[in-house]
Amino acid sequence: EVQLVESGGGLVQPGGSLRLSCAASGFTFSSYTMNWVRQAPGKGLEWVSYISSSSSTIYYADSVKGRFTISRDNAKNSLYLQMNSLRAEDTAVYYCARVISDWALDYWGQGTLVTVSS
Amino acid sequence: DIQMTQSPSSLSASVGDRVTITCRASQSISSYLNWYQQKPGKAPNLLIYAASSLQSGVPSRFSGSGSGTDFTLTISSLQPEDFATYYCQQTYSAPWTFGQGTKVDIK
Numbered sequence: 001e002v003q004l005v006e007s008g009g010g011l012v013q014p015g016g017s018l019r020l021s022c023a024a025s026g027f028t029f030s031s032y033t034m035n036w037v038r039q040a041p042g043k044g045l046e047w048v049s050y051i052s053s054s055s056s057t058i059y060y061a062d063s064v065k066g067r068f069t070i071s072r073d074n075a076k077n078s079l080y081l082q083m084n085s086l087r088a089e090d091t092a093v094y095y096c097a098r099v100i101s102d103w104a105l106d107y108w109g110q111g112t113l114v115t116v117s118s
Numbered sequence: 119d120i121q122m123t124q125s126p127s128s129l130s131a132s133v134g135d136r137v138t139i140t141c142r143a144s145q146s147i148s149s150y151l152n153w154y155q156q157k158p159g160k161a162p163n164l165l166i167y168a169a170s171s172l173q174s175g176v177p178s179r180f181s182g183s184g185s186g187t188d189f190t191l192t193i194s195s196l197q198p199e200d201f202a203t204y205y206c207q208q209t210y211s212a213p214w215t216f217g218q219g220t221k222v223d224i225k
Contacts (some may be wrong), residue, residue, distance in 0.1 A: 009172035
């Protein structure tokens with residue numbers, strides 16, 4: 001069974017940092033592109049970042065470029081999102097998601113809540 | 119960046135109704151269009167990928183069509199479990215963008 005489990009969310013002050021993790025199981029993690037997607041409270045989905053299976057290709061949304069860094073450790077079946085210079089508008093539930101060959105997100109984690117507030 | 123615009127933003131419908139949601143891209147995205155369903159407090163669930171391919175395990179009452187800039191998600195006969203918010207997403211070029219969502223609630 002495919003499972004994606006996010007962790008690392010919490011309350012952080014503006015300007016602070018947080019590192020999210022996503023533990024993958026039930027599939028060959030090293031073969032799949034992965035994404036982060038977020039959802040602010042009561043709002044729609046916002047795509048955040050993309051990393052290819054070998055980490056050779058990485059993309060970011062303009063809203064996080066220069067502040068967030070996506071990475072992965074295929075040996076540990078884990079995906080990460082390092083978030084620096086956090087702002088109130090980064091408050092959201094952050095989901096990790098697997099990308100299938102047809103460029104859709106077929107499995108999602110349960111999400112982890114990040115709250116940026118003083 | 120490619121902008122995705124869904125319409126309507128919300129709709130009220132009854133069980134058994136045929137429901138259509140549209141998604142328009144700001145430029146051609148070929149068939150790189152996906153549809154997701156999200157229920158409150160839950161992660162999104164993939165319904166349709168590549169504009170018209172039904173994801174495994176998704177009921178056949180869901181269908182997708184379109185290419186280029188205009189796309190449609192159709193629910194042929196709305197069921198109680200279909201009341202949710204639906205999102206389109208383009209994966210033609212980064213940044214991959216979502217539509218603003220369409221909330222389907224009970225009339």
